[in-house]
Amino acid sequence: MSKPFISLCPEITRTHALTLMDWLEDEGVTRYLSDSRHVSRFIEQVIGRVQLPILTHLFNQGGRFFMAYDRHDVPVGFVRLVKSGSDCEMVLVIGDRNNWGRKLGASAIREGMKLAFFDMRAEKLIAKIHADNARSLTAFLHSGFVLESETPTLKAFSIHSERYLRLLRESTADGSSGIYITEIDKARLGQLLALEQGPQIVDLEHEVERAIVVDPRRVARDVVTMNSRAVLHLDDERMEVDLVYPQDADGSTEKLSVCSGVGTAILGYKEGDAIDWRVSDRTRRIQIDKVLYQPEAAGDFHL
The missing domain is CATH 3.10.50.30 (Transcription elongation factor, GreA/GreB, C-terminal domain)
Structure with a gap:
């Protein structure tokens, strides 16, 4: 069986925006996404106001936005990275519910970590997850994040660059998947x-x-x-x-x-x-x- 595969692509087209709107109309997708209404309203305004085929610059206002593709080049979700000082926050959504349970979220997390630490040079990466979102909680924990703080409704996880690099090296130390x-x-x-x-x-x-x-x-x-x-x-x-x-x-x-x-x-x-x-x-x-x-x-x- 093939390992889960995700690539993150920075170019956002008008077609992508329409796909995002479809995902955000699904209550199952937006149930744990705190800013889903804001994002959906923003996308709707962009599509109505701007008649351009490429919308990357609009989606990157205040952060960096990436479409998540599977190995067949089909968009299945998105990742947003927002840098604040030396910290970076990740928002991850697998929008196509047909892909839930395939561990694509964990693969997207790994790609987001690579960008946050090697490209954006973050010292710490943060993820804030609804306390009832069991699938996301498991994916971030298995990716090396540790619990930083919590409320009855929200858990904040983080991983520092030193820990990320150590886990990255350890993950291939047995030679089974290393280069x-x-x-x-x-x-x-x-x-x-x-x-x-x-x-x-x-x-x-x-x-x-x-x-x-x-x-x-x-x-x-x-x-x-x-x-x-x-x-x-x-x-x-x-x-x-x-x-x-x-x-x-x-x-x-x-x-x-x-x-x-x-x-x-x-x-x-x-x-x-x-x-x-x-x-x-x-x-x-x-x-x-x-x-x-x-x-x-x-x-x-x-x-």
Whole structure:
């Protein structure tokens, strides 16, 4: 069975706004959403007043708004992140009730945490949940949040950046779902991350932080390390690529920058692994068929 998958996308279209209105008319969806009436009224006013196909700038007033997509690129909910000082608050809704119980909320929480801590550089992430919303309470607790305060109707949970990073590293420590990166590659990528910015750098930083760090001489021969050459399947398209640093990429699919969507996705995975990853405006299935060349296996430790 496939693991739950959610990607968060910042672009909000008029069609998305209409979908949001449909969700917010469902009492089951809005039952525990404290500001549902305000949000619904705002969306209705936007649709009536603004005749634009893209409404992202309006939805990002006072915070950042993301549509949550499943692996089939179908919108199933939304996440809103509001930064106040060093703290950030998350509001999460799975609007399509047909997807309740599929653990998509937990997946959306993980994606929201990644954005809050790596992109928005929050020190603490907060979630305020109705005391009767058992499904959300469980999802946030299982994601590492701890109870901070409570009233008879509302529970406030939080997670600090230090705890988030520790849990992120521990989650792959057993090797069952982890990726591998050599000590040399991690040091070089750390220098790169200190200089670069952008959404794809957020994903790369997340992958580097969660990776299991290994001695270059002990990394398995079938792992995709930096400057490796591998055969991939991108959905049904076969590709043969070199995973390189940005300065070595030439814009072709043969030399793939580690800062690109597919480049970040394959770093640290091994032959036979398959990854769902959002590339540009859609989710792609990336299969690593064969590692043709790995610098460490060839003894080329200078690369």
